[in-house]
Amino acid sequence: MDEAVARKLRVLADAAKYDASCASSGAPKRSAGRDGIGSTDKVGICHSYTPDGRCVSLLKVLLTNYCLFDCVYCVNRRSSNVQRARFSVNEIVDLTIAFYKRNYIEGLFLSSGIIRSPDYTMEQLVLVAKTLRQERGYRGYIHLKTIPEASPWLIEQAGLWADRLSVNLELPTDEGLARLAPEKTATTIRSAMGQMRERIAQGRAEGRSFSPAGQSTQLIVGADGASDEAILQTSAGLYESYDLRRVYYSAFSPIPDSSAVLPSRSPPLQRENRLYQADWLLRHYGFAVDEIASGGEGGMLDLDVDPKLAWALKNRHRFPVDVNLADREMLLRVPGLGKRAVDKIVATRRHARLGLKDLTRLTGTLKRARPFLIADDHHPGRSLDALDLRPRLVEAEAQMSLF
Amino acid sequence: MGSPAAVRRPAARRVVLGEGADLDGFRRAVRALVAEGVAPEDVSWNAGGQGGLFGEAPEAPGQAPPLSLPRQLAGRITEVVPHRDPERYGLLYRAIWRVLRGERDLLEIASDPLVHRLDLLARSVRRDIHKMHAYxxxxxxxxxxxxxxxxxxxxxxxxxxxxxxxxxxxxxxxxxxxxxxxxxxxxxxxxxxxxxxxxxxxxxxVPGEDGFEAGWTGYYESIFNPARTNPKLMRSHMAKKYWHNLPEAAAIPNLVRSAGGRTAGMIGKEASVPAKRVPERALAAMLDQAPGSLEELNALIRSAGPLVPGATQAVVGEGPANASVVFVGEQPGDEEDLQGRPFVGPAGRLLERAMGEAGIERRDVYLTNAVKHFKFEQRGKRRIHSKPTAGEVSHYRWWLMRELELVEPKLVVALGGTAVLALTGKQVPITRARGPAVLLDGFQGFITVHPSYLLRLPDQDAKAAAYAQFVGDLEQVRQLGEAGRSAGPKG
Structure with missing residues (x-):
């Protein structure tokens, strides 16, 4: 591999790592053509994991980290003194193909600092995707970052080549955005999201490929003063208004050349983790934002226990739940019972009554669920009201690792 | 004392299967055993023998008829057979036996110990396949x-x-x-x-190295964020047993060791003073990106390539850049696509004739299309026009609206349903909307049929009447355009 390209790759991967999104999922099933390479399936593959426990699925790089914008939280803001580099379109295309052929990656996740103008930058991003698809016969995954300040016709083109598009809102409140990202506005970002939402839906309805894996966004956690509840309200609104596949949460992390406005400190990883769990409850478990927030205090989630358990501890009157009788919605609210376990319970109890021993084969986290359940041979009795229930469960949780 | 009257059972069997995942051998054995009614507890399974199906059984394989099993069970068998566990065949046979003896829904009872065990085996095989694809x-x-x-x-x-x-x-x-x-x-x-x-x-x-492994490892090192170090989490996804075949894994020990110091360094460091000045001129130039003339816009459209598949080239608008009337059609046709000019095919010639009768000179107006590329279906040698979808019209709308902003006409004529959709954002029947209308962004508009509609009418009388009505519309267009009644494009 060319030495100069390898050096640039280091700089431009380093510049891209604060974007939490790594997913390569959601694309339709595709196989390589006769003269090409690349395939996709509904669920993507993580080809490696870095020592932060994060998945390496896509080649996540910037086209360039030169940038005219000056977003305070960003390592690549124009006033930062970091080392800069720029790939040519062909360099990034060749690199993607070479890595892909060796089975290092599922595809490309390309973003960029703003150079010359948002339109020029976006054109370059689109050109990379188009070259991969048209000239290299590449059918692997492509995620393109959309630059909301670019002209809308560039989004129209990006969606033809990309599997996923995303615009990062970054700050959960409009006020935070105005203060920390002077060149950006919430209106511009939302209008780009709206355009993508409409076009993705039309493409799906008309059987054409337009960003078939939908759109996603990212919110930075801990750079401004937004509470967890405010962040989750923003997420719920985004899911509702723009049909987003995912909202990613990225704990504000120390960067090599930080601004005086936002000094470096340890990233709030536990808080980020709780927000992901809460987000999961919003999308898959039928919880509303205010219910999740009620599990914590003052709009902040409980850092010691997961948000489902926190909600259950404050709503003990809704428990215990009988695994042999309760409906699916209520089973989903039992701490320690995930979606898959609930599906198994519902399927199994059509044929047999369930006792505790059976449940050990249906969920790996029965210990947490036990105080909230009635089974054939088990009733929690008064233990649900015991004052030490929370400390006991907190201790059990402390033995688990972050997901 | 005699022994208690023993139930008569078939003699115990020993089945020897081929090494690895011997699905065919297992299938043949199961068919034979079931045909003979041999219970699971009377079979001992030997996986990894020297081929040879029935070690001590006299009967020839492949005689017994196929079994009909629930699809879920058949799938589970295929999944579990590749597992290394020597007990896998025995466990599967017990499940098959129970299903055939009346427990048809056995696999749905995930709490059953046997089903649970098979689930774990299947999951472990799926995981192994997934990890092979990954690592x-x-x-x-x-x-x-x-x-x-x-x-x-x-x-x-x-x-x-x-x-x-x-x-x-x-x-x-x-x-x-x-x-x-x-x-x-x-x-x-x-x-x-x-x-x-x-x-x-x-x-x-296999070769001991590859020219891209150093570059890949460099990427791996750079994408890692030392402030988030969590090696335990990494190992839960990527167990150590895989590391010796992963080129990038050689970097792990050093990354973990140096992470603490790197993070402390970032947190401890004073905020820096920017080394460079604010690039005022570049910042001012950055915002001036929208195409400022029709030439610039058309160059963009031409270089973008078709947003619908198939076209030879983009067909952009044509006419005076300050025309007071703009005509918007649907999309270029076969001849337009080849010549690269709008309204030069049969419909264009008809439009020109009707304009002439209504007192409009083609060279005085601006002609363009809602969609700038020809979309067609190939039938033999002919390319048959195919109507753009609503989504495709949306793809092109931004360019069309920018075109109108640049020309600043007094009147925009929407010819046919696609032009109306592009200019109003709505599907409206022409018969109902025909005549003056207000379009997107406040442009004054006039809605009428597309000239190709006139060409398609089979009945001569109807054709003549429709043509006369079309000429009548164009006369109104001429008057509206001359009068310039509208207060400008932005209403």
Whole structure:
């Protein structure tokens, strides 16, 4: 591999790592053509994991980290003194193909600092995707970052080549955005999201490929003063208004050349983790934002226990739940019972009554669920009201690792 | 004292199956055992023998009829057979036995100990296949143009006998490459056409390095964020047993060791003062990006390539840049696509004639289309026009609206349904909307039929009447355009 390209790759991967999104999922099933390479399936593959426990699925790089914008939280803001580099379109295309052929990656996740103008930058991003698809016969995954300040016709083109598009809102409140990202506005970002939402839906309805894996966004956690509840309200609104596949949460992390406005400190990883769990409850478990927030205090989630358990501890009157009788919605609210376990319970109890021993084969986290359940041979009795229930469960949780 | 009257049972059986995932052998054995009514507790299974189906059984294999099993069970068998656990065949046979003896829904009872055990085995096989797809690394053996095709090879050590199930993924993904995968239990070879399986190999059958591994490791090191170090989480996803075949894993110990110091360094460091001045001129120039003239816009459209498949070239608008009337059609047709000019086909000629009768000179107006590329279906040698979808019209709308902003006409004539959709955002029947209208962005508009509609009418009288009405519309257009009644484009 060319030495100069390898050096640039280091700089431009380093510049891209604060974007939490790594997913390569959601694309339709595709196989390589006769003269090409690349395939996709509904669920993507993580080809490696870095020592932060994060998945390496896509080649996540910037086209360039030169940038005219000056977003305070960003390592690549124009006033930062970091080392800069720029790939040519062909360099990034060749690199993607070479890595892909060796089975290092599922595809490309390309973003960029703003150079010359948002339109020029976006054109370059689109050109990379188009070259991969048209000239290299590449059918692997492509995620393109959309630059909301670019002209809308560039989004129209990006969606033809990309599997996923995303615009990062970054700050959960409009006020935070105005203060920390002077060149950006919430209106511009939302209008780009709206355009993508409409076009993705039309493409799906008309059987054409337009960003078939939908759109996603990212919110930075801990750079401004937004509470967890405010962040989750923003997420719920985004899911509702723009049909987003995912909202990613990225704990504000120390960067090599930080601004005086936002000094470096340890990233709030536990808080980020709780927000992901809460987000999961919003999308898959039928919880509303205010219910999740009620599990914590003052709009902040409980850092010691997961948000489902926190909600259950404050709503003990809704428990215990009988695994042999309760409906699916209520089973989903039992701490320690995930979606898959609930599906198994519902399927199994059509044929047999369930006792505790059976449940050990249906969920790996029965210990947490036990105080909230009635089974054939088990009733929690008064233990649900015991004052030490929370400390006991907190201790059990402390033995688990972050997901 | 005699022994209690023993139930008469068939003699105990010992079944010897081939090494690895012997699905065919297992199927034949199960058919024979079921046909004979041999209960699971009377069978001992020996996986990994020297082939030979029934070690001590006299009957010839392949005689017993196929069994009809619930699809879920058949699927579970295929999943579990590649597992390394020597008990797998016995467990599967117990499940088959119970299902055939009336427990048809057995596999749905996930709490049953046998079902649970089979679930765990199947999950472990699925996981093994998934990890092979994830962690296998190809190394280049030879080649690349102009010396012929590139050839790649990989060494992998799966936990179970999964090669035949895992390999088709690579054939689908790396179709134009030639590659082989070598494992301790077999090998797979893709020659560009066919996937073949062969004997086991060893690590030295595969090159010891690849020219991109240093670059890949550099990427791996750079994408890691030391402030988030969590090696335990990493190992839960990527167990240590895989590391020795992953080039990037060599970097892990050092990354973990240095992470604490790097993070403390970032947190401890004072905020820096920017070394560079604020690039005022670049910032001012940055915002001036929208095309400022029709030439610039048209250059953009031409370079973008079709947003609908198939066209030869973009057909952009034509006419005076300050025309007071703009006509918007649907999309270029066959002749327009070849010539690169709008309204030069049959419909364009008809429009020109009608304009002439209404007192409008073609050279005085601006002519364009809602969609700038020809979309068609090939039928033999003919390219048959195919109507753009609503989504495709939306793709092109931004360009159309920018075109109108630049021309600043007094009146925009929407010819036909697609133009109306593009200019109003709504599907409206022409018969109801015909006549003056307010369009998107406040442009004054006039809605009428597309001239191709007149060409398609089969009945001559109807055609003549429709043509007369069209000419009448164009006369109104002329008057509206001359009067300039509208207060400008932005209403």
């Amino acid at each position: 296998l690394r190809f190394r280049k053996v030879v080649g690349g143009p102009p010396d012929g095709p590139e050839v790649f090879a990989a060494w992998f050590e799966p936990d179970h006998f999964i090669l035949e199930q895992a390999a088709p993924f690579f054939a689908e993904r790396f179709r134009s490459m030639l590659w082989s995968i070598v494992t301790p239990v077999g090998s797979a070879l893709w020659d560009g056409e066919e996937l073949r399986f062969g004997p086991p190999g060893c690590r030295s059958d």
